[in-house]
Amino acid sequence: xxxxxxxxxxxxxxxxxxxxxxxxxxxxxxxxxxxxxxxxxxxxxxxxxxxxxxxxxxxxxxxxxxxxxxxxxxxxxxxxxxxxxxxxxxxxxxxxxxxxxxxxxxxxxxxxxxxxxxxxxxxxxxxxxxxxxxxxxxxxxxxxxxxxxxxxxxxxxxxxxxxxxxxxxxxxxxxxxxxxxxxxxxxxxxxxxxxxxxxxxxxxxxxxxxxxxxxxxxxxxxxxxxxxxxxxxxxxxxxxxxxxxxxxxxxxxxxxxxxxxxxxxxxxxxxxxxxxxxxxxxxxxxxxxxxxxxxxxxxxxxxxxxxxxxxxxxxxxxxxxxxxxxxxxxxxxxxxxxxxxxxxxxxxxxxxxxxxxxxxxxxxxxxxxxxxxxxxxxxxxxxxxxxxxxxxxxxxxxxxxxx
Ligand code: ADP
Ligand code: ASP
Ligand code: MG
Numbered sequence: 589x590x591x592x593x594x595x596x597x598x599x600x601x602x603x604x605x606x607x608x609x610x611x612x613x614x615x616x617x618x619x620x621x622x623x624x625x626x627x628x629x630x631x632x633x634x635x636x637x638x639x640x641x642x643x644x645x646x647x648x649x650x651x652x653x654x655x656x657x658x659x660x661x662x663x664x665x666x667x668x669x670x671x672x673x674x675x676x677x678x679x680x681x682x683x684x685x686x687x688x689x690x691x692x693x694x695x696x697x698x699x700x701x702x703x704x705x706x707x708x709x710x711x712x713x714x715x716x717x718x719x720x721x722x723x724x725x726x727x728x729x730x731x732x733x734x735x736x737x738x739x740x741x742x743x744x745x746x747x748x749x750x751x752x753x754x755x756x757x758x759x760x761x762x763x764x765x766x767x768x769x770x771x772x773x774x775x776x777x778x779x780x781x782x783x784x785x786x787x788x789x790x791x792x793x794x795x796x797x798x799x800x801x802x803x804x805x806x807x808x809x810x811x812x813x814x815x816x817x818x819x820x821x822x823x824x825x826x827x828x829x830x831x832x833x834x835x836x837x838x839x840x841x842x843x844x845x846x847x848x849x850x851x852x853x854x855x856x857x858x859x860x861x862x863x864x865x866x867x868x869x870x871x872x873x874x875x876x877x878x879x880x881x882x883x884x885x886x887x888x889x890x891x892x893x894x895x896x897x898x899x900x901x902x903x904x905x906x907x908x909x910x911x912x913x914x915x916x917x918x919x920x921x922x923x924x925x926x927x928x929x930x931x932x933x934x935x936x937x938x939x940x941x942x943x944x945x946x947x948x949x950x951x952x953x954x955x956x957x958x959x960x961x962x963x964x965x966x967x968x969x970x971x972x973x974x975x976x977x978x979x980x981x982x983x984x985x986x987x988x989x990x991x
Contacts, residue, residue, distance in 0.1 A: 597631030629660025794845025855918025
């Protein structure tokens with residue numbers, strides 16, 4: 589088999605763990621597989637580098653940030669390759685550029701435009717174990733780019749698609765995808781399999797176990813994705829097409845996103861095109877909008893509330909300021925002390941009452957729901973951040989996910 593194995597930050601968190609990864613990779617190779625490895629930076633390393641930059645600037649250039657942040661992955665890729673060579677394997681470390689990962693120019697959240705796999709393919713043919721530095725690519729100008737936080741997952745899936753791998757294994761510090769974050773609810777159960785769509789919702793709604801863009805890519809390229817742990821040989825979770833799953837449960841999981849902020853726009857001029865104008869300018873600034881609420885107009889003005897990732901807040905403020913200056917918005921306020929809890933499941937499509945149960949669970953715990961958004965397979969609620977864990981546990985219990 590041709591396998592891509594991706595090892596996350598905790599799996600390569602220190603030298604002993606890198607040695608453990610080398611052992612696991614070696615075992616796969618000796619079992620007769622061709623292996624391409626993708627690694628993250630050591631855990632905490634990327635945040636440390638962000639901190640270094642913030643020491644000098646509150647708004648550092650994004651191109652410089654990419655050059656800085658991509659260095660963490662190069663450290664682990666080279667160390668792992670050195671370890672594998674020492675074990676008698678023939679291994680070569682590659683940067684994103686050498687692996688042929690071409691992206692657009694959107695620094696710090698670049699999109700992969702294409703992958704030129706020729707060099708990887710010829711090294712595989714020669715029996716080499718390739719170790720690719722995850723999270724990075726190169727744009728048409730030759731600048732280093734990064735793929736958004738958690739982006740090594742995306743590197744792995746995209747490479748698996750480009751070289752036609754039979755399997756893409758994502759090794760992390762938990763043994764698979766659980767019904768909710770096992771760190772919040774120890775009673776969470778590991779799922780044997782989950783559909784791409786449900787995983788995409790969970791990941792987009794805060795379950796950071798997989799980067800959402802990597803799941804999107806896996807679905808698009810039909811990559812067989814397995815999440816498992818590098819700390820044991822326990823079987824993981826298969827992420828696959830919905831039709832491969834015999835009977836979808838009503839609810840598969842609960843996700844929590846604490847990195848959300850609420851923006852409230854008061855006294856917005858109630859005229860045609862205003863919402864389009866505001867949200868187009870936000871989109872241009874690459875601000876990701878989620879739940880939106882617009883109140884009925886009153887005295888020629890209305891209120892619009894929406895949520896954005898905390899990391900997009902400063903960009904969003906700049907856009908909103910323009911509308912406040914020209915008088916189209918009277919006042920604005922920001923609240924970072926919110927979170928979003930979501931119930932996800934494809935079974936919802938054919939069952940009524942799933943959302944109602946979520947709302948009554950919040951009511952029983954006396955948790956006020958600030959905003960609601962739903963789709964065919966999810967119900968999201970924006971609530972006060974201090975109730976985050978309580979909400980997750982109560983919902984997990986209400987849908988009997990521990991059974
Ligand atoms: P890595 O460094 O390997 O990329 P991450 O920290 O990005 O690992 O993701 C793994 C973490 O995701 C777990 O430690 C767990 O706390 C968290 N997590 C959140 N939701 C879930 C879930 N539904 N199932 C499993 N893990 C989850
Ligand atoms: N090191 C990067 C991050 O922390 C990418 C990754 O780990 O996937 O976001
Ligand atoms: Mg991760």
